[in-house]
Structures are given as C-alpha cells and as structure tokens.
Amino acid sequence: MKRITLVCFLLVVATGAVLLRAQGAADLRSKFDAYDTNKDGQISGQEMDAAAILPRLDLNGDGSLTLEEAAKALRQQAAAPSKSESSSGERGVFDYLDKNKDGVITAEEMPKKPWFSRLDTDGNGSITFEEASVAVAKLKAMGETIPAVPGAPTAPASEVPVTETKSEELTEAPQILKGSEVGVGHLVPDLMLKDLNGAEKKLSEHLAGSQGLIVAYFGATCPISGKLGAELARLEKEASAQKVRMMLVCPVAGETTEDIQKFVSSHALGSPVIHDKEGLLTATLAATTTTECFLIDPARTLTYRGAVNDQYGLGYSKEKATKTYLRDAVAALIARKQPEVAATTAPGCALDLKKSAPVAQTKVTYHHQISRIMQANCIECHRKDSVGPFSLETYEDVIENAGMIRKQVERGVMPPWFAAAPPEGQATLWSNDCSLAKQDKGDLLAWLASDRPMGDVADAPAKLVFPEMWQLGEPDAVIQLPRAVDIKAEGTMPYQFLTVSTDFPEDRWVQGYEILPTNAGVVHHVIVQVHKKGAKLRDRGEGSEGYWAAYVPGNSNHFWPEGYAKKLPAGCTVSFQIHYTPNGKATQERLRMGLHFAKTAPRYVVHTAAVTQNRLNIPPGESDHVVTKVQDVPFDMHVLAYVAHMHVRGKAFKFEVTRPGGKQEVLLDIPRYDFNWQLRYDYSKPLFLPRGSQVKITAVFDNSEKNPANPDPTKTVHWGQQTFDEMMIGYLEYYSPFHGDVAAR
Template sequence: MKRRRFAIIIALFAVAVCVIPLARRVWAQGAVEKRFDQLDKNSDGNITPDELPAAEFFKRLDLDGNGEITKPEAAKALARGGKNDLLKPKPATSAPTGPTPAEAPVRQGPQPVRPGDHGIGRFVPEVSFVDLPGMSHKLSEFAKARVTVFAMTSTSCPLSKKYLPTLVELVKSSGQDVTWVLVNPLATDKLADMQTATGQFGDRAIYVHDKDGQLAATLGALTTTDVIVLDAARTVVYHGAIDDQYGFGYSIDSPRYRYLADALAAITAGRQPLVSATEAPGCTLEQPSKGPQTSGVTYHNRISRIMQRHCVECHREGGVGPFALDTYDDLVAHAGMVKQVVERGIMPPWFAVEPKPDAKSQAVHTPWANDRSLADSEKKDLLDWIAGGKPAGDRRDAPQPLKFDEGWLIGKPDAVFQFAKPVPIKATGVMPYQNIIVETNLTEDKWVQAIEVQPGDRGVVHHVLVFVQGGDAEGEEPVDDAAAERGGFWGIYVPGNSTLVYPQGFAKRIPEGAKLKFQMHYTPNGTATSDQTRIGLIWAKEPPQHEIRVAGIVNARISIPPGAENHREEAVLRLPMDAQITGFLPHMHLRGKACKYEVTKSDGQIRTLLDIPRYDFNWQLLYRYFEPLSLHAGDTIRFTVWYDNSDKNPANPDPTKTVRWGAQTFDEMHLGYVEYYIPGAKPGDSLSLYGRRGVAGGGRPGFDLEAIFKRLDRNSDGKLKGDEIPEAQRENLMRLDVDKDGAITLEEAKRLRN
C-alpha cells in the first residue's frame, strides 16, 4: 500500500512539474511578444544583430540561420526554455562581470597537445654523444633496446631537481627492456652535482652532459623536464611530462596523472599510449618551438610513420579500408586518392572543430585524448612528398612494422561472449543495422575494468555498439526505443578503437543475468562472407571508486520536413547532480549533417563542448576527454543537430518524405551520448543523469524525486510551500507534510519509500 501511495504522490509531483510551466507559459507568451516589440526598434517584424547585440543568444533564436529573428522563432525559443534570456534586461556592457583576464596563468601544469605537432611518429636521425664518464655513444646503438627513454634533467633547474627522485624511482622499477638516458642540456651545471645525481641511478641509466645541446635539439626537447621515448626504429612514441605533480607555481602531494609511467606500460605491452604528447613545464631550452626542421622527407624516414599512425589500422590487408596503404608501392599507387581526401579534410576521420593554437606558444591544446587528425606539419609533409616525386629513401630508416595481433589487446579476458551463430554478409549493396542478442548467464553482478570488441571479419564490420539489457533488480525493461537509448552504450568498436580500458578506481557494471545487444553496422566489400563478433571482458580486482556511466540525450519527436536542407532539432539534459564528463558520442543517420554539444551554466554562460560541422554517419566516433570536464547540478547540456533532407544530400533515401525517429538508416535519430561518472556516488547505486537506472552503465528516464523536488523548490530553501505547489495538487501533496508546519521537505517525501 505504501509503495502504491508513493507512486501516486510521485505522479502528482510530475504533474506539478508540468502544470507550473504551462501556467507560466500563458503569461510568458504575452511577455515575450512585448519584449520582442521593444527590441524590434524599426517595427519591421524582425530582430537584427544590431537590435539584439548578444551573439550567442541571437544564434540560438535565429533558427533558420538567415541573420534575422522573427516573432514565431522567438515563440519557439520560449517553448524551448529560452524565455529568461529574452525577458531579463541585459546588464550594461560596461558593467564589471569578473576579474580582468590575465595574459597568462601564474600556475601552469602539463597540458596535452596534439601528438603530430609534438613530434610523435617522427624519425630521429643519427647523433653521437658522450656520457659523463667519457664513453662515446651513437643513437643507432640503442636499436637492440625495445624502448629507450631520453629524460631531460638539470641540477640547477628547480623543477628538474624536484623530479629527480621520481626519475630514480621510475628507472629502478622499470623492466630490462627499457633503456634510460638522462640528458642534461645546461652547459653551466656543475660536474660534482651531476656526479651526485647520477650516483642515485647506479648502473641503470646513462647520464649525458649535453653541453652544446646537440642531443636535446636532435630529440626535439623543449624543456629540462621533457621526456622523449623512442622505439627500436628511432620513432618518437612519447614526448611529454613525467607526471603533473610539479609545475610552475604549484606542487601537490602526489600526481593525479602519471603520464610517463602509463605511456611506458602501454608501449611495452605493444599498445599506443592513451596520452602520447604533453607540455612539460621546466626551464625552457633555446630551441625552435616546433622542434627540428624536417628536410629530405622520404617514405622511409617520415611518410611511412604518418601512414602507420593515422591510416594503416584500417588500410591494410584484412582491414576495413578499401585498399592497403602499408607499403611504399601501395601508397604510390593510391597517391592521387590520398591527396584528394587529405586536402578535403575527410581522412583521417576526425570531425571535431580544431582547437585554436595558444596565443603565445602556438601549441594546439586539444582536449581529446583520441584525436586522430593530421597535424599541419604532417599534412604538409605528406602533400609535399606526393607533389615532389614520392622519394622512397633509405630502407634502414624505416619504422618497425606494425603487428596486428589477432589476440586480445586488453590481455587475456576473464570472460568472452560471442554470437551464437555467424551472421551472413552479402557481397554487394548495403545492409541495415543488425541487432544480435547474446546471453551472458552471469550469476552475480560484475565490475568491468576493460572491454574489447573483436569483429569476426574486420573487412566487413564497420562499427559496433554494445548495450546491456535486463538483469537489473527491478526486472523492468525500457518502455520504448527512445527510453532504451537514454540508457547509453556499454561497449564500442570503430576502426582504430576496439577497447575501453579504465584506470584503477574506475569500472563499468554488468548485472547478474544481463544480455548483451550488439548493434552491427556491416559494409559489404564485394565478397560474400559471414561474421561472428565477440566481446572480451576483464573484471576489476576490487569494486571501483567511481562507476563509469553513459546517458543518451534524446529527441524522439523529431520531424524533418521534405526537402529541408538545414533543419535544426535539439534536446537538453539538465543535470540533477554534479557530474564529471569523460566523453561524447553523437549518433544520427544518413540525413545527419552537423551537431554540437553545449553547456549552459547555472549563471547563464554558454560554452561549446564539442562542435562537429561535418557529420559522417559512416564514422561513429567517441570523442574522449584527456581530463574529465566538471559540470554541476543545474547545468544544462544541449545537443543540437542539423539535418539535410534535400536532394542535395546524395545519401538521402527519400527527400520527399517527412522523416521521424526510427532505428533503421532510412529513419533518423537525434542521440547524443554522454559518458560520465558521478563524484561521491557509491558505485552500483541507482543514480544517473536521468533518475533511477534501468540498465547497467547508464540511466533511463524515470521519476527522480530529488530532481523533481529541486525543480519545484524555486527559492532553493529546501522546502515546498506557498505558490511553489500548484493549487490543483496542493491538497494531495500536503499529505506529505508530516510535521504539519505548512511545508514539505525532501526527507518527508522520502519517508514514503520505506
């Protein structure tokens, strides 16, 4: 009986949430029209940027993008919740809004930078040097070492001195397959100090006093704390900081990010580091900020490495790419096509707007850990090489060949789940999405540290999204497709990214008895075949500190008119609690043209999080942050999509049709996935950005009592009273007032759960 009574009360809360805005809307409609007339100074029925000089807000109201706002557009903005911006008087532009912006921050830690701009994948030419005891060395002699670490250091630079104990610990704890060379590029550092420093490493490291700076310059080092890691073929595989414990103007007790240690763990295991390039705060070396100039570019000393880093994962024998690019002959044969797609910016596939370079250092501080785009220097070298006759160069300068192990990149899984039977793939044409259900038969809930999706035939599997169904304690399933999509994806495979590996303290949950739903996108390649995809899981050794969850921002009411070339739709997710955002994955179908994630802070400030001006349905990319983005309760994430339903869209199945939500590619979707965790939340609890969770790893819409209470509590005093409770529901809702003080507290409402 109590449970039923609680459900009725919750329903009344939900009605209240709907009734209050409806009652206000009648008033607000007239207020918006009045405000519109005030702004429309020339009374021509349109508001121009001169009449409303607020660029971000103007852009939100100008739905058709023609540079003018009509009264119907303003009314539509009202329906979307933008009335406060229109009705509130704007502060004078001269009014102070905060402290004067500083030209440069006082405190500076290591910032991730775009790998191609930082020399990742570069071949390091031969160079000779002498160690502190006087023994001569050449770079080529380290070819036998699997990994060679060149760590810049100094006995006079304060940050280098702070990092010396960390370097000692790293050197002594590393395996025998890692060779260490400490490079001191400051000519005036004292010999006695250097001898004391090198004595701490014993015989595990070579110490070099690089008085003329030649070794540091050849390696491309920029500061006295920089670390450059080379593989056996002298290819730069990591360039950056040791960690983030020390920087300009700050020190912390322990590092939050152990960049070098994590990179070495990945490299020695045969994987690319998640973070391969960062700045390294230290004493600046007198070097060109962009590193050594590339001259005499050949296939073997430069272009082959660009291909390996950006192309060969797909473009190889057995890969999903239409042709191989892993040899000189392959690249020469397809040079014309490579030139075209690189110049057009459609390959490598990466569609986020490029961040602007730092005003002073010109470094590109990309927020994305998995940025696949070509750096300007890489693009220039590749196109110049094609135009310049495509010289092969010396085979001895070639990189190590990539090995595509058919085994597991995450290591041996604790559990593997595979399709019960192969899926037949036709030779030609297109295939609709295939949804395959796989039973797990788990007898208990599990925490998952690593996930890897392995296609059975990589040549025809374009991408895979994996969802968890069922298994929750409530025994309920989402009521419709839109509700299910709000629960978010659980695993993913796209070319170049088949794994989700979470650091210690983070994990995803899969409940007892869960089923796995594989959403398969197949691309026939001319030969009939079959596919039997599988997924491997590694269990976390202990329950995590944070549970990784996913929510989908959904607009299932989209209606795209026939012939519309730039139709705009949006959906919002208002955060009921603080959240740390770790990534985004937008999903539309063939009419999807562009999309954008934005956040509106509780103070009204709008910030773009991810801008994709050219969306390609063929590439379902996850955009993963280097560092989580902190958002707070009351912030609103807005996911906006533009669709092209015109005959100018060559992929459009039918430009004469009004298009609505649907699972097949000839329908459309408006779905912006958000990967996140909730700070302070207990892993496994029912919290999510949509209320009570129905599937593992995400959330689905439901009545979140706390969120509804917060929305009704307009003055944020922790009580519902007076006009905060709609008159039509007041009598029923006041039954919750246990202490009869004329107000309802959240605790009073929660008592009905027990």
C-alpha cells in the first residue's frame, strides 16, 4: 500500500503540479517519516520498497535520501517544462507523422510500431494530438525516454518565441482566478520553518490558538513590495485584534538579512520573518511574485491566495484601493464563510520558478553574450545606487532576478521603448532607440530558459565605469530647489510647483543639462520652464506652451552637439513642475539641475514647441476615445526630437504631418503609450518641415474600468494639471539659425 501511495504522489508532482495543488497530496514530512522506519533521518533502498523511485530523488547518488534532498528533487520535477512550453515541438512531430492530415495518427503512419499501442490510450486504432500529449507526459513522468522521430522537425532551444505585447499589457492589475485551480481549498503541508532569529516551528505551531495565518510575501528591494509595506502593517494590526496572525516571507535568496531587517523595521512590522532561501515554502505554495499573500485557516486549509489589494500594480498607482481582496478574505475567514474572491494574480516582482530546473541547453553563455546585453541595455539604470530597483551588473544579479527579467522582456516593457518598429529591413530613425534587438532578445530568453551557463570568463567584456553622481560630468552651474519637498508614504501626490530665481548678469547659452534627484525612487517626471526677468509666472499648465528641460527615469540629461544650445536669459526665474510618486516610505526630496555652458555663441538655437489640445471631454467608460489637434507650421523648422505627454488614461499617441503639396506622412507612432516612461524620441538626422506644413497629433484615451490606472471610470475627464485629470501635448524640439542676439523663429 505504501508503494502505491508514494508512486502516485511522485507521479502527480513529476507531471508539473506542486505539493499544494496535487489531488490528495499529503505532507512531505509525514510521507518521509513513514518511510524512514529506523528514524535515522534518511531513507535507504531497503526502507523504500518503491526502489525504482529512489534514483530519481537521490540527487547525490549515495543510495539514501534526506528530507532536504527529496524536497529539492520534487521542486526540480515540479518546475519541469509545462505542456504549453513543449507543445509546439510536439505539434510539429505530430503533424509530421500525420501524413494524410486527417488530424489523427494511425498504426500505418507510426514508424515505431510498439509505441503505437502505448500512445493509443483509448484503444480505438487512432491517436489524436491531445491523446498523444497526455500519454507522452505520463511516460516522461515515469522516467521513460521518448525516442526521436527521424526527419521530424524539432524546436531548437535557442528559438524561444518572442511574445507580441498588446497595449493593455503595459499595466498589470490583479486578475481574478478560479481558486480551485490554484490550490485554494487544499491542505497546506505542515512544513518546518526557520525564522530570521533561528527559531524553528512547524506551520501548525504558527497556527496554534489562532483564527488563521496570513503568509505575506515581500521583496526587500521590490518597489511594489515597498509601496505595500504600510498596508501590510495595518493588516497585521487589524488581523492581530481578530486573532489572525501574520508571517512575512522573503523568497529572494540574494537579499541579505540586513536588507530584510531594514524593510521590516521601516514599515514597523512585527511578525515572524522567514527567509526562504532554498525555496521549499515557495515551491510548496507555488508562489509567483513578491507581493502574493496566502490565507490559511486553523486546519491548514488554504482559503485565499493573491493580491493584498488593487492600489498598486505593474505600471500604475492609485490614491487608494478600490478592491481589498486580502482584507475581505480575512473577514470571510472570521465569519467562517467562503471569500467572494478566493484567488487573484498578484502583480509584483516575478519569482524565478525555474531556477532549480533547467529546461533546455543553449550555446549562449553569460560571459559571451548575456553580460554584453546587460551592459548595452540595462545597467545604465540597473546598477548599485542608480534608479533601477535592483542591480544587473553580475551573473549572480541576473540569476537572482531572472523571473522579473523574463517577464518584463516578454511583455515588451524593458528596455523602455514604445515607438512603432520600422518596417522589416529598414533602419530605425531614432538615435536613442533602446529597444532590444531581435537577436539579443532571442538569446536572452533562450539563456533564461536553459541551464544558464556562465561560460568562459575570458570571453567577458570589460567592466563599465559610471560617474558617481553627475553623468555628464561636473556642471558649470547648479540650480537646486529652494527647499526639500515632503513625500508621503502612500497613494498619489498633487504636482509640486517650485521656482528658483537666478542671478546670471548676462544671457547664458546652455549646451547640456542634467536633472539629478536626491531621491530618484520618488521622482516620476519633471518639467522645467524658464521665465524672463519680470515675467508673470501665470503658466503652470505643465509645459502647454513648450518646456526648457525635462526629466523621466532613465532620461535625465541631454547634451546637444557642438554649435547647438538653449538660451538662459539673464536674471531669469526657473520653474520646476514635479510629479512625485510615493514608494511606501515617507521621505524628502530636493532635486537640482546641472548646467553645461557652451564655450561660444551657438550657430543654432534649440527651442521646444507644443501642439496642445486642451479641449478634452473624455466620456466615462470609453476605452478608445480618439482626440486630434492640427497646428500650422509658421516657419521653416528642423525637428530634432518629439515627446508625447498624457496622463494615466493615455493609451496611444501619434505625430503626423501634411506638407504644403499635400503629402502626408507619419512622423512618430506610439501605439503603446506608457505614462511611466515619457521618453524623448531623438532623430538620427533632423527632419525638415517647411513653412505651411500642418502637424497633426492624435491621442487615444482609455477611461474604462479595464484600465487599472484609471482613478475613476465613472467620470467625464477634462484638461487639468493633476494625474486624475488629463492632458494632450505633443512636443517638438527644433532648431533655428542664430543671428546676433536674436534667434530666428
């Protein structure tokens, strides 16, 4: 009887289910103890009468099995390629064998006759694709090697399909799941857990005498975890009053005890903390992100899994939550009812569920290709003390964050670049195009899906060196905010408007600028305007008539070529309009702007013009509301760059031109606008627009409930400065010849 139970148990796990999701799966420790008859902490071949199973779990080949070894082997088998990952290759083989293309394989079409009866599970003399897939999966789980079919197509490991990203995927909010399909209602194994203080307790001991237990995942360096910290502290206090306990779990092996303690103390959390370095609890619960929470009742039944609430997600923040999933689940637990929502996804930093189970081999190595991809595309931001939430400077960094890298690359969010790709075979128009090259994307995803070989260190590139503070070098002058701005811990903040009076006795020509926050983690974007001495500062419309300088993360500076410059009038006032985004901790910020002066008067003066549509009337519930604006070009101009600006309902943006002869062309198409990345699009070669041309901007707004960043889908939205209002501005940066002290416009 023991043998049958264990074989069934292992078969379920080996076919891709984790312990928690296995039908009738019992506690791993109790299973282990049942076979460890002499209680020496190991299972030998004599004790395990299902001897054929032992070699598959005995990772070190010493003829015996420890609990830790069994857990690791089960995690590896649980993370084996899923049906969806292997089905494309299986389909190719099936179609190759199906010679007459009737959708089934007959005995005459099968080259290896003995295998036909093994795959024809219903015995009707033919095999469907679904029938073959299920049979092959079961045979693989039992340790069978499936022979290759000569001549059949194969899917090389390096050919990882690239996911095409839809516009709605730029933001990710919690999605409701069917609880029974993700483990809700199942028994949670009674694992032994060690906290940061070294104390060991079984899960049942954590539950003893309580009404239930919240297992809250977090990442000490994950931005969304940071934003949720204050809410976890409130839930901890509220739950404690109802005899519901909390356990905090950090699943990131590379985060230090100091990192974890800093996170916990900064949010005044007092619950036990588990650093799940080996991933046993994470594999058992099948946790997917650093923000996922699990609610377990006193009988160790999982009653809820998913997001804390919907206030924060990938690519958006709300002033307050509209869905309080975890709090509602706790209330249902206390009332001994089923929660209305039993499971959701939990947007956060993705966990690397395959790190212990390589799924393919690849010729791509870290030192040869991946390190160079990181250098060219990532570590400008993702390095120590920079704006990225984690570093990607080393092999260990990349391995530690492999799950999030894979997710963001597949979603098309990283590296951040949202202009439509040029037609096949044509070069990009943009000098700052940071999109991932197709070959690099394929290599990176293939490597992440493989055993992630490090390769030969002799192939490694030279290490890049970055300036410690000013990326453009020490500036000639610095303009700093007159005071520090208080940033609250949660929600959203209204735009801040601060001014600085300068004392330059004469006009200065600025060839480059850099905006440097003192706390980059809370600065979303900055619009800088320059006002002549004595001018009234009446325009606070976020650059509706143009801007002088701008900042977004990863795009904090600009340096024009020799001979080009912007004018800074003598005695001018500089205004800063700043959008701050709380990150979970109350703090202060006082940014500054460094200026690099041109050595001589310029040949060309750089200006920024704005095509603005301020007559906005976006209906409630409308998911594709289109607005346009056409503006004449009053003089010849050479366009250097574009910037599109909308708020959180912005969905797409396009610049077009109709030239004097009637010829129309698209200048810039942004089919997936992202409020979090208001990028410059710099031409490799300036574009000439003659006088009499007409520039048209088209914006698409999503004011529906399907937009997770939407503050209120029931309201009609108009023009306004704050994030809950909307804007529609198309900026054109251009130059004109400089004549003496006057720039021709």
